[in-house]
Amino acid sequence: xxxxxxxxxxxxxxxxxxxxxxxxxxxxxxxxxxxxxxxxxxxxxxxxxxxxxxxxxxxxxxxxxxxxxxxxxxxxxxxxxxxxxxxxxxxxxxxxxxxxxxxxxxxxxxxxxxxxxxxxxxxxxxxxxxxxxxxxxxxxxxxxxxxxxxxxxxxxxxxxxxxxxxxxxxxxxxxxxxxxxxxxxxxxxxxxxxxxxxxxxxxxxxxxxxxxxxxxxxxxxxxxxxxxxxxxxxxxxxxxxxxxxxxxxxxxxxxxxxxxxxxxxxxxxxxxxxxxxxxxxxxxxxxxxxxxxxxxxxxxxxxxxxxxxxxxxxxxxxxxxxxxxxxxxxxxxxxxxxxxxxxxxxxxxxxxxxxxxxxxxxxxxxxxxxxxxxxxxxxxxxxxxxxxxxxxxxxxxxx
Amino acid sequence: xxxxxxxxxxxxxxxxxxxxxxxxxxxxxxxxxxxxxxxxxxxxxxxxxxxxxxxxxxxxxxxxxxxxxxxxxxxxxxxxxxxxxxxxxxxxxxxxxxxxxxxxxxxxxxxxxxxxxxxxxxxxxxxxxxxxxxxxxxxxxxxxxxxxxxxxxxxxxxxxxxxxxxxxxxxxxxxxxxxxxxxxxxxxxxxxxxxxxxxxxxxxxxxxxxxxxxxxxxxxxxxxxxxxxxxxxxxxxxxxxxxxxxxxxxxxxxxxxxxxxxxxxxxxxxxxxxxxxxxxxxxxxxxxxxxxxxxxxxxxxxxxxxxxxxxxxxxxxxxxxxxxxxxxxxxxxxxxxxxxxxxxxxxxxxxxxx
Numbered sequence: 001x002x003x004x005x006x007x008x009x010x011x012x013x014x015x016x017x018x019x020x021x022x023x024x025x026x027x028x029x030x031x032x033x034x035x036x037x038x039x040x041x042x043x044x045x046x047x048x049x050x051x052x053x054x055x056x057x058x059x060x061x062x063x064x065x066x067x068x069x070x071x072x073x074x075x076x077x078x079x080x081x082x083x084x085x086x087x088x089x090x091x092x093x094x095x096x097x098x099x100x101x102x103x104x105x106x107x108x109x110x111x112x113x114x115x116x117x118x119x120x121x122x123x124x125x126x127x128x129x130x131x132x133x134x135x136x137x138x139x140x141x142x143x144x145x146x147x148x149x150x151x152x153x154x155x156x157x158x159x160x161x162x163x164x165x166x167x168x169x170x171x172x173x174x175x176x177x178x179x180x181x182x183x184x185x186x187x188x189x190x191x192x193x194x195x196x197x198x199x200x201x202x203x204x205x206x207x208x209x210x211x212x213x214x215x216x217x218x219x220x221x222x223x224x225x226x227x228x229x230x231x232x233x234x235x236x237x238x239x240x241x242x243x244x245x246x247x248x249x250x251x252x253x254x255x256x257x258x259x260x261x262x263x264x265x266x267x268x269x270x271x272x273x274x275x276x277x278x279x280x281x282x283x284x285x286x287x288x289x290x291x292x293x294x295x296x297x298x299x300x301x302x303x304x305x306x307x308x309x310x311x312x313x314x315x316x317x318x319x320x321x322x323x324x325x326x327x328x329x330x331x332x333x334x335x336x337x338x339x340x341x342x343x344x345x346x347x348x349x350x351x352x353x354x355x356x357x358x359x360x361x362x363x364x365x366x367x368x369x370x371x372x373x374x375x376x377x378x379x380x381x382x383x384x385x386x387x388x389x390x391x392x393x394x395x396x397x398x399x
Numbered sequence: 400x401x402x403x404x405x406x407x408x409x410x411x412x413x414x415x416x417x418x419x420x421x422x423x424x425x426x427x428x429x430x431x432x433x434x435x436x437x438x439x440x441x442x443x444x445x446x447x448x449x450x451x452x453x454x455x456x457x458x459x460x461x462x463x464x465x466x467x468x469x470x471x472x473x474x475x476x477x478x479x480x481x482x483x484x485x486x487x488x489x490x491x492x493x494x495x496x497x498x499x500x501x502x503x504x505x506x507x508x509x510x511x512x513x514x515x516x517x518x519x520x521x522x523x524x525x526x527x528x529x530x531x532x533x534x535x536x537x538x539x540x541x542x543x544x545x546x547x548x549x550x551x552x553x554x555x556x557x558x559x560x561x562x563x564x565x566x567x568x569x570x571x572x573x574x575x576x577x578x579x580x581x582x583x584x585x586x587x588x589x590x591x592x593x594x595x596x597x598x599x600x601x602x603x604x605x606x607x608x609x610x611x612x613x614x615x616x617x618x619x620x621x622x623x624x625x626x627x628x629x630x631x632x633x634x635x636x637x638x639x640x641x642x643x644x645x646x647x648x649x650x651x652x653x654x655x656x657x658x659x660x661x662x663x664x665x666x667x668x669x670x671x672x673x674x675x676x677x678x679x680x681x682x683x684x685x686x687x688x689x690x691x692x693x694x695x696x697x698x699x700x701x702x703x704x705x706x707x708x709x710x711x712x713x714x715x716x717x718x719x720x721x722x723x724x725x726x727x728x729x730x731x732x733x734x735x736x737x738x739x740x741x742x743x744x745x746x747x748x749x750x751x752x753x
Contacts, residue, residue, distance in 0.1 A: 113498075116495050116496070124580070131577055138539065150632050150633060154538040154541055155537045157515070157516035157537040169545075196503050197511035201512075253530050254530050254531065259518065387517065390534075
């Protein structure tokens with residue numbers, strides 16, 4: 001465990017931008033993503049705003065170079081993974097031992113739910129091509145095949161913390177010399193399945209979500225994909241630019257409290273953040289910015305806030321939830337927020353928390369509400385927590 | 400660093416959910432071209448109130464996990480890592496069907512909550528009150544292998560002593576019906592005694608859960624060691640996989656002739672089994688071969704049942720007659736498990752006696 005793992009580049013597509021630079025522009029102009037459903041068809045169209053990627057499947061397919069009938073989850077994934085790879089300037093992917101570690105929560109469910117409507121009428125009906133990519137791993141393979149990756153391919157699904165766990169596993173693959181480069185992150189498309197699922201839990205806000213705000217009433221679902229490119233030490237000189245930063249620490253802990261709810265004191269959140277700090281050899285006061293999980297639900301923000309307080313009091317770094325812009329992109333969120341966090345170090349960004357007005361009574365700190373660049377950002381913590389008690393925290397460091 | 404298998408647990412179409420050797424009576428039911436798990440009395444491990452809410456994959460996974468922890472005499476592992484290709488299919492199907500039939504109205508959360516792929520690993524953590532590392536891999540027929548690799552990498556870091564890991568998949572009526580439409584399963588009736596000599600396309604559907612406690616120290620009950628593992632995605636042809644196998648063994652300083660038992664994932668599909676024919680004939684001619692998919696059926700995480708079988712061979716010192724496919728077994732120390740799924744996902748797991 002001597003070699004550092006560097007972030008050589010990144011790519012994002014989500015409700016606030018079709019590319020990473022577009023997302024940064026949206027932060028600068030405070031343009032949030034949640035709006036009335038345009039592409040997704042649901043009985044709840046007028047009840048819950050969602051942060052959709054602003055492109056239909058045909059447009060995404062043309063950009064990705066895949067057939068338009070492929071799952072949207074794969075289309076989003078390929079677009080962001082390719083942007084990430086191209087940002088490194090490493091050139092022909094076949095010249096390296098490359099891993100692709102992608103996360104998602106429902107695979108090709110967007111197509112399966114179309115199939116099922118017909119299949120329920122008659123078990124012999126429904127187009128089989130709609131279920132070919134139902135499995136989470138199938139989505140990953142569509143993208144790996146399109147990019148020409150075959151050295152190591154896998155898929156992680158730990159609900160809303162999936163993307164962060166992809167970075168951990170990818171980092172381990174490099175440290176164990178199994179591959180030289182890993183494209184790691186996650187993807188998820190909006191589906192009726194997840195929208196209705198979250199609705200049964202009564203944690204969807206009928207307005208724009210307000211993470212870490214006393215008046216918060218739930219989350220907005222989003223969709224998208226985000227990947228970083230992890231590179232080993234000896235490849236850093238091949239990058240077309242300096243690496244953005246390194247992945248200096250990470251930890252994964254389990255809340256072991258409830259299948260979906262967080263423990264009131266956020267024990268899993270606390271253990272993940274603390275473990276990541278220990279691995280990176282940093283003190284809480286070294287952290288320049290925390291990209292919160294911050295879904296906007298009563299439960300998450302209160303548990304996460306108390307865990308942050310327990311670890312960081314009395315000196316709180318700037319914090320914000322970029323989900324107030326992107327919505328909660330589930331399996332993609334850990335990947336998207338890893339890209340934002342790594343970029344924050346490279347360009348000195350602090351991202352705003354939109355829709356904030358009133359500090360939560362549980363916590364003594366408030367999130368950042370305005371975008372700024374040129375800050376001295378040395379170490380960024382990125383939190384991702386999910387169903388099943390899965391809690392993960394990543395730390396990115398300048399050196 | 401050596402990695403020892405300290406405990407195993409398995410719920411399968413055979414009566415495997417108990418401590419002790421490979422079951423003496425092997426008579427899996429092939430009803431309707433599919434093998435169903437032989438359900439143990441789950442009350443041994445799970446509270447009755449919880450059992451009612453749990454789908455089969457959760458019960459199977461929890462039972463296999465508890466069996467392996469008991470054998471290893473470990474109460475709380477330092478990590479829980481599962482591999483499942485399809486995840487919680489039953490709950491997914493229930494929520495999806497209701498959503499469509501009820502036009503997205505009046506839905507209840509239980510099946511959605513339990514539909515996420517990490518439900519089994521999360522439930523095990525809840526039952527054990529275990530706050531340690533928790534991960535779930537969902538990559539088709541590499542799900543179990545990725546979980547194994549994650550386990551190996553974490554143990555090598557030296558902080559974790561015991562990791563509970565396993566592979567599990569459930570077969571539902573919907574998944575059987577839909578996969579059948581891809582002509583994946585045999586049309587004609589077969590039994591476990593004639594499946595592997597079949598000359599037609601198709602296999603039989605299966606399911607199960609097998610868990611292992613792996614650690615860096617030799618446990619009281621350890622009789623085997625996980626020596627190495629690798630995966631090969633979409634090899635160009637049979638010659639390539641044969642070369643990969645030779646290279647993999649060479650990296651572990653074992654000649655193919657010193658593999659005392661090759662366990663293959665032969666599944667009775669005449670076309671898919673040609674991969675195994677090639678490897679058996681060119682790399683391991685005249686050597687002892689065992690098989691397991693006629694006992695557990697074909698599913699993406701079936702290699703976990705293969706690894707459990709290998710552990711039972713090493714703990715008892717015998718190759719069960721129902722497992723033996725070819726050759727005459729002598730003393731078994733080195734076992735290679737070679738499995739592939741649809742010719743796209745190939746894996747090699749090397750287990751040695753200790």
